[in-house]
Every structure is written in structure tokens, then in C-alpha cells.
Amino acid sequence: MSEIEHSTASDDTTAPGNGPGRLKKTIVMVGMMGAGKTAVGRALATRLGAPFLDSDHEIETAANMTIPEIFARDGEAFFRKKESQVIARLLVDARGVLSTGGGAFLSEANRAMISQKGVSVWLNAGLDVLWNRVRHRDHRPLLKTEDPYATLKALYDARVPFYAEADLMVRSDAQTSVEGVVDRVLAALATRPDVLEPTE
Template structure:
């Protein structure tokens, strides 16, 4: 893990929430380096635990089964040492997962306009909730449902086309000391 000599680990897990494509994983890795903390991505941890991709889990078992496993993995990750944790876009929709994140971590909602998300997501084909849908329309539908839940996070940071390092700077400035 890259470390900055002037950085100090944050005393609790910081969980990055928000829509798919907003940059939680990329921003999270950079934030973890800046804060001298480990980084975990719940989607990667789920795939490793299941021995399948998220798309395969969705196709084989459905979203409900996936969310149950996601909740267990996130609970395990939160119970460990403080870290930067990026969670999937739908994780925060599960009431138990949401309560766990809000009670045990500092949740940060990384927000972006649907146009920004659509631009980023069109480059990837592994988003099960988008298969068979117009990407922009589906993102608008998901945001209409999810944003009120994401808004429960104590910190909100907007992202757009700026470099990820600027997002890390914005989060660093927003962190309570």
C-alpha cells in the first residue's frame, strides 16, 4: 500500500456509497493511500467469496440472493480494522446494510449527474441491473429511487469530469477531524 508520510489513518471505516459508475472504487483506492488505510471493494470481495462474478450470481440466483450475500460480506468488512470501503450501488438500499453502514462507519455519498454516469458506464458491460435497458433511462429510474437513501449519509460530495485526485481532495476537506 502506498503511504504518505504526513497522513494518519482515519479512526473508523469510511464507506463510499453512490450510483454505479460514480467512481467509488477508484476514488476509494486513492483516498486509502492518502489516509494510509487499507482499501476494500465489497463487489470484489463478494466475487471472491462466491467464486462467481456479480453478473453470474444475479443470473443464477437473482438479486435477493445477491443482496443477502452482499450484506454478510459488508458486515464482515466493517467488523475488521478501519478501512476505506467501496460498496455496490444497491447495497445501501438494503435496510440492514444501510443501518450497519450508518451506525458503524462514516458514510460518504459520492454524487454525479446521470449524464456523467451514463458516459462512464457505457464502457462496461458487467452491470446486471442495466442489461436490456437504455442505460440513461435506467440510471434515471435507479437514481429516483436510491437518491433519498443515499442522502442519509452524513457527507455528500459531487463528482463530475474532474480528476479523481480532486475528488479525494474534496473528501479530505469534508472529513470531520
């Protein structure tokens, strides 16, 4: 991702003439860990000819540490503060597709900032789908508990009401390919002329 860390869009358009449309605001992917924010975000950015950015990656680059290392050394509160700062910068730096960490949208200030300067898209995946995607990964600091499934369920139950405040909602399920989910996102964005202006 280093080649796009500092990418910026032109003032007039971020998408080529043969893309689905011209991007006028940054699209911010929100949702639980395992929802597909990075995979779908990358594919969406490619489809739009726009930069793809990942807030977790940007934080790791700035700190020269991994997210688990930041959590272990500085705690979650410190991480959330840095996360908000990074999201604020990325919303201004480039009109593109931004993937955020699962907890980013819980902050009222982040939600307001994202809706004002961009558009939030909730990738809504069911608990079983999420568990099947994250259960074999050991780099999720919030799931390093004695019962990771119970932890994930508690996070899911607590966070869904916040994700439901997103500007748009798109289903992410086990039966649909990444490109299929991108199609759903583009269909949802088509209802927002302030975000995606169709090409002629």
C-alpha cells in the same frame, strides 16, 4: 486486490504519521454505478495509508463467481443478502476505505450498520456523468435492458433519496480529477473528528 483482502489495521492508527490523519472508523463509499467509488476509494486509501476493500470483489472472491453470474444464477435477493453479510464483516475486520455496490445503501439495515460502525460518503455524480462512464461497459447486470439509459435514470431517481441519507456528500463530476475528488472527501471528513483525527 488480493494482497489487501485480509488486511487489518492496528488498534491505534491506520495512517502513517505524515498522512492527513489517523483513521478511527471505516470510510464507506456509497453512490451510483459510475460515481467513482472504486477509483476515489483506492486513491483515498493510499492517501490515508489505509486498507482499501471492495464489497463486490469480496463477494466474487467468496463465491468464485462474477457479480453478473451471481445475479443470473441466484438472483438479486440472494446477492443483497450476501452483500450485507460481507459489509458487516468488513466493517469489523479493518479500519480502512470500503467501496460498496450501488444498491448496498438502499437497505435500511445496511445504512444503520454503516453509520453506527463507520461513516458513509455519498459520491454524488449527475445522471449525464454516470451515463458517460457506464454506457460503454457491458458488465452491469442491472443495465442489461432494451433501454439502458432509461433504466439508469430510473435507478438514479429511485436511489438518490437513499444516498441523501449518507453521513457526508461529496460531488463527483467530469471536470474534477480523482485526486481532486479525494481532496473534497478529506475536506468533508475533516468535519468528523470521530472518523479522522488530524495528525500533529
